[in-house]
Amino acid sequence: MPNFIMSYLDPKVAGTPGGAGNQFWALIYVLIIFAGVSTAVICMNWLERKALAHFQVRLGPMRVGPHGLLQPIADALKLMLKEDIIPAEADQFVFWVAPLIGLLAAFTVYTVIPFGPSQAVSDMNIGILFMLGVSSLGVLGIVVAGWASNSHYPLIGALRSSAQMVSYEVAMGLAVVSAILMTSMNASGTGTLSMIEIVRAQQQQGVWFIFKFFPLGFIAFAIFAIAMVAETNRAPFDLAEAESELTAGFHTEYSGLRWSLFMLAEYAAMIAVSSIAVTLWLGGWMRPFPNLLHAPAWDFIFSLFPGLTFGGLAAITFIGVVRMSAQSFFKIQRIGLAVFAALLGLLALVLLVIAIAGRSADTSVAARFREGIDYVYWFVLKVAVFMYLFIWYRATWPRYRFDQLMKIGWKVMLPISLGVLMLTAIVGVILS
Amino acid sequence: MSGYKDDSTNVSNGALSGPDRSHLDGFTPGLENPDKTYLDSNELIINMGPQHPATHGVLRVILKLDGEKVLGTECVIGYLHRGVEKIAENRTYTMFNPYVDRMDYCAAVSNGLGYCEAVEKLLNVEAPARAKYIRVILTELNRIASHQLWLGTHALDIGAMTPLFYTFRDREEILKIFEKYCGARLTTHAFRIGGCQYETYAGFEKDVKNFLTFFAPKIDEYETLLTTNRIWLERTRNVGVISAADAIALGVTGPVLRASGVKWDLRKAQPYAAYSDFDFEIPIGTNGDTYDRYLVRMEEMRQSMRIVEQAVNAIPEGPIMGKVPKVIKPPVGEIYHSIEAPKGELGYFIVSDGSTQPYRIRVRPPSFVNLQALDIMVRGLLVADVVAVIGTIDIVLGEVDR
Amino acid sequence: MVPITTVHYLVVAAALFVLGVIGVLTRRNVVIVLMSIELILNAVNLNLVAFSRMWGNLHGQMFAIFIVVDAAAEAAAGLGILIAFFRNKETVNVDEIDLLKW
Amino acid sequence: MNPALNSALNPGMTPVATPWFFYVLAGLAVLSGVAVITRRNAVHAALALIVTLLSVAGLYLMLYAPFVAGVQIIVYAGGIMVLFLFVIMLVNIERASKDRRFNRIWPVGLAASCALMALFVSAIVKGSHINDMFRDRGIPLPESSNTQQIADLLYGQAGKMGPYTFAFEIASLLLLVAILGAVIMTKKKI
Secondary structure (H helix, E strand, O other): OHHHHHHHHHHHOOOOHHHHHHHHHHHHHHHHHHHHHHHHHHHHHHHHHHHHHHHOOOOOOOOOOHOOOOOOHHHHHHHHHHHOOOOOOHHHHHHHHHHHHHHHHHHHHHHOOOOOOOOOOOOOOOOOHHOOOHHHHHHHHHHHHHHHHHHHHHHHHHHHHHHHHHHHHHHHHHHHHHHHHHOOOOOOOOOOOOHHHHHHHHHOOOOOOOOOOOOOHHHHHHHHHHHHHHHHHOOOOHHOOOHHHOHHHHHHHOHHHHHHHHHHHHHHHHHHHHHHHHHHHHOOOOOOOOOOOOHHHHHHHHHHHHHHHHHHHHHHHHHHHHOOOOOHHHHHHHHHHHHHHHHHHHHHHHEEEEEEOOOOOOOOOOHHHHHHHHHHHHHHHHHHHHHHHHHHHHHHOOOOHHHHHHHHHHHHHHHHHHHHHHHHHHHHHOOO | OOOOOOOOOOHHOOOOOOOOOOHOOOOOOOOOOOOOOOOOOOEEEEEEOOOOOOOOOOOOOEEEEEEEEEEEEEEEEEOOOOOOHHOOOOOOHHHHHHHHOOOOHHHHHHHHHHHHHHHHHHHHOOOHHHHHHHHHHHHHHHHHHHHHHHHHHHHHHHOOHHHHHHHHHHHHHHHHHHHHOOOOOOOOOOOOOOEEEOOOOHHHHHHHHHHHHHHHHHHHHHHHHHHOHHHHHHOOOOOOOOOOHHHHHOOOOOOOHHHHOOOHHHHHHHOOHHHHHHHHHOOOOOOOHHHHHHHHHHHHHHHHHHHHHHHHHOOOOOOOEEEOOOOOOOEEEEEEEEEEEEOOEEEEEEEEEEOOOEEEEEEEEEHHHHHOOOHHHHHHOEEHHHHHHHHHHHHOOHHHOO | OOOOHEEEEEEEEHHHHHHHHHHHHHHEEEHHHHHHHHHHHHHHHHHHHHHHHHHHHHHHHHHHHHEEEEEEEHHHHHHHHHHHHHHOOOOOOOOOOOOOOO | HHHHHHHOOOOOOOOOOHHHHHHHHHHHHHHHHHHHOOOHHHHHHHHHHHHHHHHHHHHHHHOOHHHHHHHHHHHHHHHHHHHHHHHHHHHHOOOOOOOEOOOOHHHHHHHHHHHHHHHHHHHHHHHHHHOOOOOOOOOOOOOHHHHHHHHHHHHOOOOOOOHHHHHHHHHHHHHHHHHHHHHHHHHOOO
């Protein structure tokens, strides 16, 4: 039934596939997102190892593929083929199911993340509430994994992690509420919990919420940015898996594929919380200055960015090819890197062609593609900044101690976020 | 856990004052009432080590925990015991010299210096001035290398990954000098009884001076990473506090003692080698906490650079070997000689029966003695602090177990 | 397929309620008894929300939200009592909780 | 235009999802409910309860109550159940897992529950078939503004109190009391 399949590409239909009840496209979106997030996690794996290595005056993976580009694939293969050990005294069923809980929680969140005004699986009326709720389910996987391992280090890691995530959720939730409060600063005085509507509210009010009521929006954003690091168990709040204290915390007893599922869940959760931050405070899919520079010419200029970015990456890769040692030992690596550069260049070319083809007509398929690419590009770019920050934190800071973590969560972040919430409400009432 | 005795190590109930435990808010780890804990459920007894990322080798610490709080610890050592002292009884004095390098393998040069000087004292010979200067240069370089290793691993234990790679990058330069001088990087066997075996290679002074100019900004680089880092401050300040009285009573030496405010450094107190010729300060701390120990060691690296600079500028010409007989046969007697190794007082007690082999050698390793302070330092703190304190004591298990 | 009506939801809610009651009346472990109470509360909530849809107003949903609040309070207090009890008696079985004071 | 899009454009009493979803969710809820009361291990029971809670949240979504569903997930599954798991880990369940599962009077309890079940069945049968009490009133309940309407009920529209504002404040007081009570009961020294 081509009608059923094509219905979503019809430019007259607005809304997300889930919202429009279009189950076929919703399923396609779910698959795209699953594949996309998995790929992003793999890229993130490579990027983290390389970036961390360069922070630390070393090279990182260099052997598997040119500049270690194939390293994540090799890692994934290794982890899949590795023996999956379940300790004899462990609770078999719970041990088996724990990583899946974390993974499910991390991936379910993506159903409401808006990569664009209609580039989301579903636009739920309670989007942000759903997101916070489901991402808080991830802690169950960790707690249960620590318990099921039937070993002391994982148990301590699990207890730490549950206390940590529960207490940082409070500050996180309050910061989110102050952003939601800002959505109601319009003529009708009605706010929204829908992720798409939150971005639209920023567009209507002409300001990203990070700059709204400066510095209130910024403080709320900072609270969220700190809490989300704690929420995802990353350095400097990685107490649940503190290597030097608890060997590996809650996943000490895990190995092979099951362990890699934990890692997948962790990185997926990182991307998910970064997406929340981007949606709530950094304008989601919007390009910079959508209201100030709204002429079609500006639209065209900004739509060139995706192509130019990939072009730049291709150029950097090509410089890498040229600079690579000419020894015959590196011949295959050189060819591989050149092919990679060519692929990137091709991608850049395709993106540029789409941008140019879709520049004028608003209803053509090319224009819709151009728009969609634009939205996803800006969204992903903003998320990528957060991903880089995660790596940067890890390279820079020592780890907090458990009591200090709790102190910061309850005695610093909670009062500040409460204060920001009240001030936002007061300022909003005064200004409206 | 069998073999775990809680009362044996409780120094604080005895003559010593013990660290300030006011942060325990009323909860006393109950030796009087060992079954009562926070939740009144059973305590958690966990084995930290012998295979654990943060115990610096094969130290095994049995931790008695109440949740995260440490009620008591017991160190189980001996996993790296090689019987170095016993081996000495079956080796000649010269043959035993390389063995001492294997004790504190992070500061092998200091070990060799202590042993050679002890035997020289027993033989009643003295190394020539040039040899003494070379010894000082190499020993101080080795002190810097040892402190670098300590800094990297200590920071890694507390969760900062990056300093480890910075310090290893810079330690490499020192190891290169060692390699050029004597062919070995880690267990150098740099000195011989009576002086040095090797004359310095051409360009030794230049290399050392290059290193000094190279390294001065690097210390500042480490300090920018850590010294004013808020998390680092919170993790190290008031952690693992040991008072001067406790430290002295436990026999703690080295930077751990000096951080508690005791100005005791054998290089000044009883100068050996050529240390009396040089002008340097002894950094001391005030609180005796982990942060003070960190600062003391950082400052010690700077002072070592000062010493090296003075020594390399004033290195005299002359022979490098004293008048030592081919076969070393010390007179009957005994001798104790100690030097200031990077980790503290490294002493050698040698009993000679007049033969070519020592009758008995007893080593007083600084790590072994300092490790005793672990229990008193970590009681009432959290698990994460145990790791930090093990790091700050700066133990090397090769030296603890010998 | 039969369209889903309010009655369907009522049947599910009744089943959950009875399961909860069975749990409360027969299990010994206090933790599981508390969980069974959560089952009962959920069954009630499901009924309220189903009726809310049936009548087409939101009062049932409001009640459901208040019951969730109540369940949170109940869980906190119940588990607090459980921990206090476990500290003194070293047991989590209801039929051993037979003293008013100890 | 396909029928699915049609239904999205006129929000009414059309089902959010197919009946198929209902049966899956209801089955999951009841089956894991059974697991809750029969599992010997408290952690298994807690996991089963989480499945029940999430299925019930799904049923709420089908009943046009997305906000209640969100609250259910965030408070029940994310908060209360973590608390339960935490407590299960704190109290020593080694002994509890070897004990008898059911108390001595379990036949009585089961009989009473069966009687309750019979009561429910009769009530539902009577209500649906004889009095036709449970017919749909056909009043639309818009899903897209559910949260806003609940907010109106809770906080009131601009300037005046809603019907539940006072109750809401009381509920927060109840939570405060519960927190204080839990703290006092569990902490020995305050």
